[in-house]
Amino acid sequence: MTGYVLRRLWQSAVVLIGVSILVFAIMHLVPGDPVRQALGTRATEAAYQAMRERAGLDEPLLTQYLDWIGSAFTGDLGVSFRTGRPVMEMILERVPATVSLAAAAIVVALLIAIPLGTIAALKPRSPVDWFATASSQAGLSIPDFWMGIMLILLFAGTLGWFPSGGYVGLTSDPVGWAHHLVMPAVTAGVASGSILTRFVRSSVLEALGQDHVRTARAKGMRRRDVLGWHVLRNALIPLVTVGGVQLAYLLSGVVIVEIVFAWPGLGQMALQAVESRDYPLLQGSVLLFAVIFLLVNLLVDLLYARLDPRISYVGAAK
Amino acid sequence: MRDEQGGPVLSVRDLRVAFRTPRGLARVVNGLSYDVEPGRTLAIVGESGSGKSVGALALLGLLPGDVARISGSAVFDGYELIGRDEEEMRAVRGAGVGMVFQDPATSLNPVLTVGRQLVEALRAHASMPKDVARARAEELLAEVGIPDPRSRLEAYPHQLSGGMRQRVMIAIALAGQPRVLIADEATTALDVTVQAQILDLLMRLQKEHSTGVIWITHDLGVVAGIADHVLVMYAGRCVEEGSVDALFERPVHPYTRGLLGATPVVDDPRPARERDLLVTMPGLPPDPVELPEGCAFYPRCPVRADVRCRTEEPPLASVAGDPGHRAATFYTPEGV
Secondary structure, eight states: OHHHHHHHHHHHHHHHHHHHHHHHHHHHHSSSOHHHHHHOTTOOHHHHHHHHHHHTTTSOHHHHHHHHHHHHHTTOOOBOTTTOSBHHHHHHHHHHHHHHHHHHHHHHHHHHHHHHHHHHHHSTTSHHHHHHHHHHHHHHHSOHHHHHHHHIIIIIIISOOSOSSOOOOTTTOHHHHHHHHHHHHHHHHHHHHHHHHHHHHHHHHHHHTSHHHHHHHHTTOOHHHIIIIIIIHHHHHHHHHHHHHHHHHHHTOOHHHHHHTTOOSHHHHHHHHHHTTOHHHHHHHHHHHHHHHHHHHHHHHHHHHHHOTTOOOTTOOO | OOOOSSSOSEEEEEEEEEEEETTEEEEEEEEEEEEEOTTOEEEEEOOTTSSHHHHHHHHTTOSOTTTEEEEEEEEETTEEOTTOOHHHHHHHBTTTEEEEOSOHHHHSOTTSOHHHHHHHHHHTTSOOOHHHHHHHHHHHHHHTTOSSHHHHTTOOGGGSOHHHHHHHHHHHHHTTOOSEEEEESTTTTSOHHHHHHHHHHHHHHHHHHTOEEEEEESOHHHHHHHOSEEEEEETTEEEEEEEHHHHHHSOOSHHHHHHHHTSOOTTOOSOHHHHHSOOOOOSOOOOTTSOOSSOTTGGGOTTOOHHHHHHSOOOOEEETTEEEEEEOOSOOOTTO
């Protein structure tokens, strides 16, 4: 098992290097001079040159890349052009907000998907199934910015139940944290939940038709035990994969939801970095998103082996 | 607890099962009647699609309720099974009537341990503490001939061989101490040596518990070895039934005769050239959505008579001299 994890980590490192080259190349291909952007139109030529030098932008591209990737390994992602603060520090600052939102959104998504998908699968072609399919279609089709705005209008504006935006730290004010989290989490969770609902439905339908479910019923087990232990237990194994992808997506920042709710997360920061041509910050963010995807995928694979005893990573070296 | 007085433990009368399909009503079982006696084995024989499995699943209410229409009667131990709701059926499943399915590789849950699946079966009907159930599960595994049962409780199905898995299935089916055991092609997926072991095991257990067994198969070789009474099904009907001796020695229905002709026999006295020619039956069973009007076997029958067989369904009638031997055909072979 340890061997498997090490091998996967090594593979992830290779992928990361590829991602870093790609990110680096794209940054330098997009038009616009980051230094001029950062300094504004009134800067002197001397100040411009000084900043170029300080950022290492006068060096050959290869040297720039090697410098960047070298220090990235030591946790130094450079200094933001716009704020002048270390990129790592800026990213870490944003992590709690993003993790809060992603965790809450995935909970919302699962709370929608598992019951709705299961009920739909138990009564295929019934009104419940129709409702589940239609609402998941709607959930997928409604743009999240529109839904976010509608939620704000209704629950923050008219009813005044929830704040319209902003983030409160969990440690400083747990109640305020939860209160601020509800609407962004619902907005981000509905889309993921809609995708997962369809997945749960087909996965449960498939599990219901398995021979071992018939065996369980033939034993005379209670319906809910058959459903819990033989249908859902098996149906949820493939759900881990799709759920993992959704979680990784949520963790790398749901840009639009963060903007609508003024949520100080990674997505919002990455967008600002793009707008202001803040190379170091953008490179750092994209690299972090790649790390998140790789780690979540690794966790999913490990979880898989826990859930399905037929999968073994021991001796899978060749 | 065992009912020592004579008489069948399960009586099925005029069982009919139809499925609603997009093409129309598929009539899969069409008036099936039989009795299962304690300690005796009834073999139900037929091709795939003859309705033999569906008829058994219908008894336990294991068919999809939204598309299956079941009628007729099936009285188990004085209790009518047809038309019961899910909760009433649950009490019968496992405890009254146990079932062993064809493919042990798919019939066991791959992600739960053998022990868990056995304990589940034990605790479905009797409230017993977990450790008692585990001890009982170990006993059951030993009873079906699994070596080192304690450590096998922790095994997952994929860690066992096909024969061992089927032994586990049998242990599960016996967990509720059923009075009737339905074995649906229980040895079909196993190789021949393992098949023989499983047959021996089931016959031993049947004797010990005086269980009534319904053995569903298409394998006439197995039937000859274990059955007391045989029922041959075609297109959802019984076309011939009788004691195993009567049926194998004096088959009457052209379908039964065809089936017996299609079974290879090892010590066949005929000359080699003739022996190598396996008799095959041309044609396919009829479409259950469009059953023929007269005898369902008419299109494939080698000895059909034109008008009567096509328009009139032959009733199941006793064969001369043997009240237990009945066949549904207008044809009488020579020498019977």
